[in-house]
Amino acid sequence: MADKLHFSLVSPARxxxxxxxxxxxxxxxxxxxxxxxQHAPVIATLRPGFLTVHNGSEAPQKIFVYKGFAEVTPTSLxxxxxxxxxxxxxxxxxxxEKRLKDAQxxxxxxxxxxxxxxxxxxxxxxxxxKAALAEV
Amino acid sequence: xxxxxxxxxxIDSVKNTQKITKAMQMVAAAKLRRAQEAAxxxxxxxxxxxxxxxxxxxxxxxxxxxxxxxxxxxxxxTHLLVVATGERGLCGGxxxxxxxxxRGHARGLIADGKTVKMIFVGRKGHDVLKREFGSxxxxxxxxxxxxxxxxxxxxxxxxxxxxxxxxxxxxxCTVFYxxxxxxMTQVPTVQQIIPAKIEVQEGxxxxxxxxxxxxxxxxxxxMLLPRNVSIQIFKAxxxxxxxxxGARTTAMDNATRxxxxxxxxxxxxxxxxxxxxxxxxLIEIIAGAEAx
Numbered sequence: 482m483a484d485k486l487h488f489s490l491v492s493p494a495r496x497x498x499x500x501x502x503x504x505x506x507x508x509x510x511x512x513x514x515x516x517x518x519q520h521a522p523v524i525a526t527l528r529p530g531f532l533t534v535h536n537g538s539e540a541p542q543k544i545f546v547y548k549g550f551a552e553v554t555p556t557s558l559x560x561x562x563x564x565x566x567x568x569x570x571x572x573x574x575x576x577x578e579k580r581l582k583d584a585q586x587x588x589x590x591x592x593x594x595x596x597x598x599x600x601x602x603x604x605x606x607x608x609x610x611k612a613a614l615a616e617v
Numbered sequence: 618x619x620x621x622x623x624x625x626x627x628i629d630s631v632k633n634t635q636k637i638t639k640a641m642q643m644v645a646a647a648k649l650r651r652a653q654e655a656a657x658x659x660x661x662x663x664x665x666x667x668x669x670x671x672x673x674x675x676x677x678x679x680x681x682x683x684x685x686x687x688x689x690x691x692x693x694x695t696h697l698l699v700v701a702t703g704e705r706g707l708c709g710g711x712x713x714x715x716x717x718x719x720r721g722h723a724r725g726l727i728a729d730g731k732t733v734k735m736i737f738v739g740r741k742g743h744d745v746l747k748r749e750f751g752s753x754x755x756x757x758x759x760x761x762x763x764x765x766x767x768x769x770x771x772x773x774x775x776x777x778x779x780x781x782x783x784x785x786x787x788x789x790c791t792v793f794y795x796x797x798x799x800x801m802t803q804v805p806t807v808q809q810i811i812p813a814k815i816e817v818q819e820g821x822x823x824x825x826x827x828x829x830x831x832x833x834x835x836x837x838x839x840m841l842l843p844r845n846v847s848i849q850i851f852k853a854x855x856x857x858x859x860x861x862x863g864a865r866t867t868a869m870d871n872a873t874r875x876x877x878x879x880x881x882x883x884x885x886x887x888x889x890x891x892x893x894x895x896x897x898x899l900i901e902i903i904a905g906a907e908a909x
Contacts, residue, residue, distance in 0.1 A: 489661070491661050491662045491665060492662065493659060493662045493663075493768040493771075493847075494655070494659055494767065494768055495658035495659065495661075496658065496661050496662075509830060509831060514665060520826060521829060522828045522829065523828060523829045523830070523831055524669060524672075524829070524830050524831070524837060525830070525831040525837075526831075526832065526836070526837055526840050530716075550669070550837065550840070552665065552668075560821055561665055563681060563768060563772075563844075
C-alpha cells in the first residue's frame with residue numbers, strides 16, 4: 482500500500498484537516514464506505530456519524546460529522562461539512578445528549594408525518610452515534 | 618482675525634481628532650488582518666462547493682425536473698435584493714458604494730415593472746435606503762453585537778431566504794456586497810444566488826471527472842443547493858467584513874494625514890499672528906520713547 486490518499490476536511494469557516502493518510506471510512510447516507518487511494522470518483526452525501534481516519538500504525542482517529550458531503554477522486558478525498566468534532570471532545574462536552582433530547586422533543590411535537598419521520602431518523606442517528614461513542 | 622487663544626484651542630481640538638483617527642486606523646488595521654484571514658480560510662469550502670455544483674449542474678441544466686433553486690421557477694416578476702453592509706460608519710465609501718449599487722439596481726427593476734423586496738444584513742445599508750425603499754423592506758438583520766462572523770449566522774439568513782423562496786415570495790434573489798481585493802480597493806459586487814448561476818464553460822464538461830453519485834444526482838443537488846445559498850451569504854459577509862476594515866483603515870489614514878496638515882497650517886498662522894502682535898507692541902514702545 483504505497484499510495485497515500487490526500488484527505489482534507491473542510492468546514493465553511495476553515496480547513497480543519499489536511500494531509501496524506503492511508504484510509505478514511507466515510508459515513509455515507511447509504512452506508513459507510515472506506516476510501517483508499519485509487520478509489521473511483523464518487524460524490525456522496527453524509528449522515529451524522531464518525532469519519533474514521535487510518536494512517537500508518539497510529540491509532541485510528543474518529544471525528545464526528547453532522548451532515549455534509551464527500552468528494553472522492555482517485556488521488557484525494559474532500560469532506561465538506563458544517564460541523565466536525567473529534568470523538569473525544571464530543572464525549573466530553575455532552576453535546577450528543579443535548580441533540581438526542583432535542584430530537585426526541587421534535588418527535589413529540591411533530592405534527593406532520595414528514596416531521597415525525599425526520600425526527601425519528603434523527604433519533605436513530607443519535608442513538609447509533611451514542612452506541613459507537615461508548616466504544617471509543 | 619482669530620485671537621491667539623482661539624487658534625490655540627483650535628490646534629488642540631484638531632490634535633485630539635487626530636489621536637482618535639489614528640487609534641481607529643490602528644484598530645482597523647489589526648482587525649483587517651483577522652478578517653482577511655477568515656475570508657481566505659473560507660475559500661476552500663466555497664471553491665469545492667462550486668466545483669461540485671458546476672459538475673452536477675452541467676449534467677442537470679436544461680433537463681426537466683431540475684430543482685427550482687437551480688433552474689428557477691420560470692418566473693422573473695419578484696426580485697429579492699439582499700443588501701449586505703456594515704454595522705458602523707466612518708469607513709469611507711464602503712457602505713455608501715454598496716447602497717448606491719443596490720439603489721441603481723432596484724430603481725432599474727422597478728422601472729421595468731418588477732416587484733422588489735429587500736432584506737438588509739447590516740444596519741448601515743438600511744439607514745441609507747429606507748427613505749426611498751422603506752415599503753419594500755421585508756427584514757433588517759443586524760449583527761451589531763457579533764464580533765466574529767460564524768457560519769451559523771449566515772445559515773440563519775440563508776434559511777430565511779430559502780423559506781421565502783419556497784413560499785413563493787420571490788423569483789430571483791440577488792446579493793449585494795463588497796468584494797475585498799486589497800486594502801486600497803474594495804469592489805461593490807452583485808451576485809445572483811437564486812436561481813444559482815452556474816458558469817458552464819465550453820468543453821469543460823468533457824474534461825471534468827465522471828463521478829458516481831450516491832444517492833442520485835437530484836437528491837444531492839436538493840441537499841447542496843440550499844446549503845450553497847447559505848455559503849454564498851457567508852462568503853458575502855466575510856468579504857464584507859474584510860472590505861469594511863480595509864476601507865476604514867484607508868479612510869482613517871487619510872483623516873490622520875489631513876489632521877496633520879491642518880495642524881501645520883494652523884501652527885504657522887498662530888506663529889505669524891504671535892509675531893505680528895510682538896512687532897506691534899515693539900513699535901508702540903519705540904514710538905512712545907521717540908515722542909519723549
